[in-house]
Amino acid sequence: MSEGNVLARFPAPPGEGRPLADLCRELYRGQLLTWREFAEAYAALQAVWIRELQAGGERFVVQFNPGREASTAADLDPAALAARPCFLCPDRLPREQAAVLYREEYLILCNPRPIFSPHFTVSARAHRPQDLAGGIEDLLALAKDLAPDLNVFYNGPDCGASAPDHLHFQVYPRGGLPVDRRLAEAAKDMGAFSLACLSLAGREAVVLAGTEAGDLAGGVRALLAALGRVRGGEGEGMVNCLGGYYGRGWVLAVFPRRRGRPGAYYLAGEGRRVISPGSVEMGGMVITVHEGDFAALDEGTLLGIYEDVALEAPLVREAAAAVRGVLRGA
Numbered sequence: 001m002s003e004g005n006v007l008a009r010f011p012a013p014p015g016e017g018r019p020l021a022d023l024c025r026e027l028y029r030g031q032l033l034t035w036r037e038f039a040e041a042y043a044a045l046q047a048v049w050i051r052e053l054q055a056g057g058e059r060f061v062v063q064f065n066p067g068r069e070a071s072t073a074a075d076l077d078p079a080a081l082a083a084r085p086c087f088l089c090p091d092r093l094p095r096e097q098a099a100v101l102y103r104e105e106y107l108i109l110c111n112p113r114p115i116f117s118p119h120f121t122v123s124a125r126a127h128r129p130q131d132l133a134g135g136i137e138d139l140l141a142l143a144k145d146l147a148p149d150l151n152v153f154y155n156g157p158d159c160g161a162s163a164p165d166h167l168h169f170q171v172y173p174r175g176g177l178p179v180d181r182r183l184a185e186a187a188k189d190m191g192a193f194s195l196a197c198l199s200l201a202g203r204e205a206v207v208l209a210g211t212e213a214g215d216l217a218g219g220v221r222a223l224l225a226a227l228g229r230v231r232g233g234e235g236e237g238m239v240n241c242l243g244g245y246y247g248r249g250w251v252l253a254v255f256p257r258r259r260g261r262p263g264a265y266y267l268a269g270e271g272r273r274v275i276s277p278g279s280v281e282m283g284g285m286v287i288t289v290h291e292g293d294f295a296a297l298d299e300g301t302l303l304g305i306y307e308d309v310a311l312e313a314p315l316v317r318e319a320a321a322a323v324r325g326v327l328r329g330a
């Protein structure tokens with residue numbers, strides 16, 4: 001990306017400061033005028049089909065968005081990732097793509113395959129892998145800088161990220177996901193710091209809330225480590241994470257995962273459902289890229305998909321209890 005495509009910097013030099021959300025809105029309006037592919041994608045988003053679905057006593061939104069096919073069906077095999085040009089690296093971005101430079105380290109970009117209006121990707125300038133433990137402070141700063149209208153999410157490797165090899169977050173309008181209502185409730189009761197399990201249809205989340213960034217970051221890192229232990233694997237454990245800054249502090253929901261794609265993704269024929277759950281799905285909105293999947297998705301299939309990809313609730317609760325024990329002892 002050339003210097004000329006950086007439309008604004010945040011934070012700005014003293015005296016010139018404007019809220020980050022304003023700079024993002026300006027970027028979004030500008031790109032609608034200067035980047036045809038993006039304008040067409042947003043026009044298509046205005047016309048996508050949406051329906052509601054009740055499952056497990058919860059309201060879900062199902063979106064038919066064929067523009068997401070490349071992301072939903074991305075080849076995530078490590079060899080395929082290594083062989084393809086990384087589409088988030090600054091020198092490979094489309095010529096028309098503009099950015100807000102965020103804290104020198106990230107480019108805020110309009111997502112050319114949007115689920116929301118607006119929908120931004122916040123991409124590290126350097127090519128390095130998705131890593132929530134390493135990036136959590138940046139996610140928290142971003143959430144605070146974008147409040148109160150915008151929230152942030154993170155898709156871990158094999159948890160919905162189509163570029164797991166390039167660190168990035170995504171930004172969506174607060175209230176755009178059904179689970180946001182639960183986050184707002186948690187924000188109302190916010191104390192100095194809390195970590196609690198939240199049982200949702202087919203999946204268990206861990207909600208962290210608090211007024212100090214250090215507590216949130218420490219809580220998330222301890223949770224990732226505990227999830228790694230209960231799963232018996234290496235590394236941070238598979239997760240999605242979403243949330244925002246609500247007046248006095250942050251509320252984050254972490255969705256521990258056990259699988260990237262559900263069994264239905266790999267079926268042949270009629271039963272196949274091309275759905276790759278990420279934060280958006282864990283938050284209660286399901287993106288379908290084929291009309292047949294959009295029409296056929298029912299309560300049983302939806303709950304089956306969540307049960308396939310979400311880490312079993314007893315293991316999530318075990319990890320959360322371990323973190324509470326560590327934090328009490330600290």
Ligand SMILES: [Zn+2]
Pocket residue numbers: 086087088089126127128165166
């Ligand atoms: Zn890259």
